[in-house]
Amino acid sequence: MAHPEVENAIKGFLLDQEKMAEVVDRMTKEMKMGLAKDTHPRAVIKCFVSYVQDLPTGKERGKCLALDLGGSNFRVLLVTLNGDGSADIQSKSYVFPSTLMTGTSDELFDFIAASLGNFCIENGLENEALPLGFTFSFPCQQKGINKGTLVAWTKGFNVPGVVGKNVVELLQQAIERRGEVRISIVAILNDTVGTLMSCAFHNRNCRIGLIVGTGTNACYVEKTVNAECFEHYQTSPKQSMIINCEWGAFGDNGVLDFVRTSYDRIVDKVTPNPGRQTFEKCISGMYMGEIVRLIVIEMMAKGVMFHGETSQQIQNRWSFQTAYLSDVESDPIGEYRHTNKVIREMGFLGNNEADKINLRRICEAVSSRSAKLCACGLVTLINKMNINEVVVGIDGSVYRYHPKYHDLLTMYMKQLLKPGVKFELTVSEDGSGKGAALVAATAAQSK
Template identity: 30%
Template structure:
C-alpha cells in the first residue's frame, strides 16, 4: 500500500507543479489544465502502470489524465497542426530559413557545403559510362549509355546492364581493402555478364561513384575516407586515405580497364541526373528516411573558407557550384513545434542536431503519430482506453504503416483496419473499431500535410536564395525544376501533390507565377547521376 500512496503523491505533486509552472508563464488556469490533459510529457507517474512505460518515454501513464471526447481531442490535434500550414506562417518560415542559409554560407562547417561539381551537364555528353552506387544495404553497378538531349524524350540515358548486390553483415565486416576488393569483384562480375556495351579492350571505361557515407572531398574524383558507421569496417586502417585511389587500386588488381572520374553524394547525383535531360534543373530534393537538398549557386556568394584548400585551377574554372545543403539541419528556433514534437525531441539522443528532419522525414512521421495516438488513447478513449503493447515502444508505429492507412479511402476502411490490426493488434483490449481507424488516419493526415508544407517552405527558401544570389526577381523567374526522389515523396499518398500545392502558393505569395517551380521525379537518380558526373568529368577534362 505504501508504494502506491507514495506514487500517487508524486502524481499530485507533478500535477500541481505543472499548473504553477504554466501560470508563471502567464497562461490561464484553464489553458494550463488543458495542456496537462493533452501533453505526453508533463505528468510522469512512476511505478503506477509498467505496461504503459510511463515515465521513460515522456508519456502520461494510463489512467493519470483527464478524459475528454474523441471529437474534442481531434479538434485539439487539428488546432495544433493546421496553423503551421497557413500561407502566412509558411512565408515567415521560408524567410527564416533563407536567412539561416545565408548565415551558414559564411562559416558553418556542417551545412551549405560546396561540392567539387562546378559544371552542370551540357546535354551533349555521349558514350557508355559505368555507375556505382554504394548505400547502407546495397551496392549497385550499372553500365549506362548517354545519348544526349537530342534523343527521344525519356531516352537520353539508357541502362544497358544493371546488377544489385546485397551488403549483408558479412560484407560489412570486410576490413579495409577487402571491402573495396569485394566491390571490384562485383564490378567485374557485372561487366563480364553484359551482352552489349563497352569493349573492355578499348580506352578505360569512365566511372562515377555515388557514395552515401562521409568523406572529406579533396577533388571531383578524390576524398579522404572517414568512418562509415552502420557496422561497416571498410575504413579500418584506412582512415584519411583517398577513396578514389582505394577503389581504383582494387579495380586495377583485377585487371579492370576502368577509371574513376567523379564521386558525388545522393543529392548532387539527383540534381545531375535530371539536369542531363532538362537544363532548367537547379535543385534536388531527397525525402525518405531523412531529408536533404542540393542547389546550384554562384561561387561568389560563399565566404572563401567554405571552399577549404582547392587548386587554383578549380577556382579559375568554377563560376557556379552544386551545393550539398544538408537541409535537415535547418529550422532551429523557427519550426512550428507542438507538444508531441517536444516529446519526440525530449526522448531523442540528439534533439537539436537535425531540426527539420524531426518534422518531415519518414524516420519520424510515424513516431509523431504514435505520440499523438497514445494521448488519444489515454484522454479520449481510443482503443477502449487500452494502449496496444506494440505501441508502447518508441518508433514502433512505422511511417509505412500510416502511409498504407492514409491510402485507404473506402467507406469501411477495411484495408486500413487490416494493415493496422496485422501490426498492432492488442490482446488486452477490444479490436480497433472504425472510429479508432478513422482517428488514426485523421491524425496521420494532419502530421503528413504539415510535413509537406514545411518541405515546401524549405524548397521555397532555396528558390528565394538562388533568386537573390543571381539577382532574379520572382516575377521574372523562369521555369525551374526540382528533381526529387525518396520513399516519402514517391510513395506517401498525396504528399508530393500537397508539397507542390504549398510550393505554388509560396511562389505566388512572393510575386512569382504558379508552377514556375516544379517538382519532378528523378528515376534511378543515384546511378544516372553518377554516370553523368563521370561523363562531365571525363569529357570536360
C-alpha cells in the same frame, strides 16, 4: 471529426503561414552562413561545394559505370550515353549483409569492389578502362570532383575508421587490391546531385535536386562567386556551381525549436545521433511512422483510442512503418480498406470507426508538416537563386509513394512563393545512377 484530445495532440504539427515564412527566413540566414568562408565552420547548413559546374547538354557520349550507395543496398550501373539525349542502362542491385554497416572499413569497401568486379565480368567489361561515378549519400566534404571526405555516418551506418577519410581513395584501393578490373573513380557525388543531373539531362530548366526518402537533402545551382568555400570562386571561368546543402542538419543549433513538438524530442533521444539532423527528423521517412506511433500510444493511455484493446506490437519502437501513413491516407474519406489492414497489422481488432478517423487525422498532421517544411526548403532555394522558372528533380520513397505528397508540396510552395514564379516538380527516373554517369562522363572528358 477527430476527438478533441487528438486535435490537441496534433496542434503543434499544423504550421500556419506565418511560421512557414519564419522557417524560410531562418533557413535563408543559415544557408548564407554555410556559403560564406568565414562563417562556414560554425554553420549548420554546410552548403558543401560539389565541384560539379557543368550541367548536362544531352550530347554526352560513351560508356560509364556508376555506383549508387545510399543505404542498406547499393546498385551498380552501366550507362551508355548515346549523344542524342538518350541513355541505355543496365543495372544490378546488391544487398549488404547488415554486419557490414558496423564492420570494418576494409570489409565494407572489399565487398563493394567485389560486387563491382562481378558486375563487370558478367557484362564482359573486364578489359575496358571505364570511368566510374560514385554516388555516396552520406555527408561529405569535397576537396575536388573525386575527393570526398566523410563528415559523419547517417542512416544506421557506423563503420569505424572512415570518418575524416577520402572514401574515393578507400574504394579505389579496394578495387586495386582485387586487380580484376580497370576502373578509375573520376567523380564522387551525393544522391541529390545525381538527381539534379539526371533530371537536367531531360529538362534544361532543372536547377534543384531533392531527396525525400529515408532521409532528406537538397542541392541547387548557385553562382560560383557565392560559393566562397570553392578555392577558385573569384577566378573560375564557369558561372555555376552545384551546392550540396546538407539541409537535414538545419535546426541543430536550436533555430527550429519553435516548430518542434514534444514527440520530436522523444524521437530525437532514441536515435543513434541525438541532437543532429533536426530538420530531417521532422520530414523524412525514417521518423514519420515513429512520431505517429508516439501520438497513438499517448491517446491510448488517455483512453481516447483503441479503448479496451491491447497490442504488444504498438509498444515496440519503430514498429509503425512510414509506409502505413501512405496506406491510411490513400483511403477515400469514409472508406477504410487500407486503414483496416494497418490497424490489424498493429495488433488491434479495430472495429471502431472513431479510431480510424483519429488515426487518419494523426497521419495527415505528420505528413502535411513534412511537406510544409520541405516546401519551405524549396522556396528558400528558389528565392536564393532569384529565378522565375524552375524544375525540381525529386527522388525518394516518401515523394514516390505517399499518395498526397506531391499535391501538398505544390500547394504549400504556391502559398509561399512570390507571385509569378513558375515551378514544376518531377520525379527523377534512375536518379542518382544516371546522374553519377553524367558527372563521370563530363569529368572524364574535361580531363
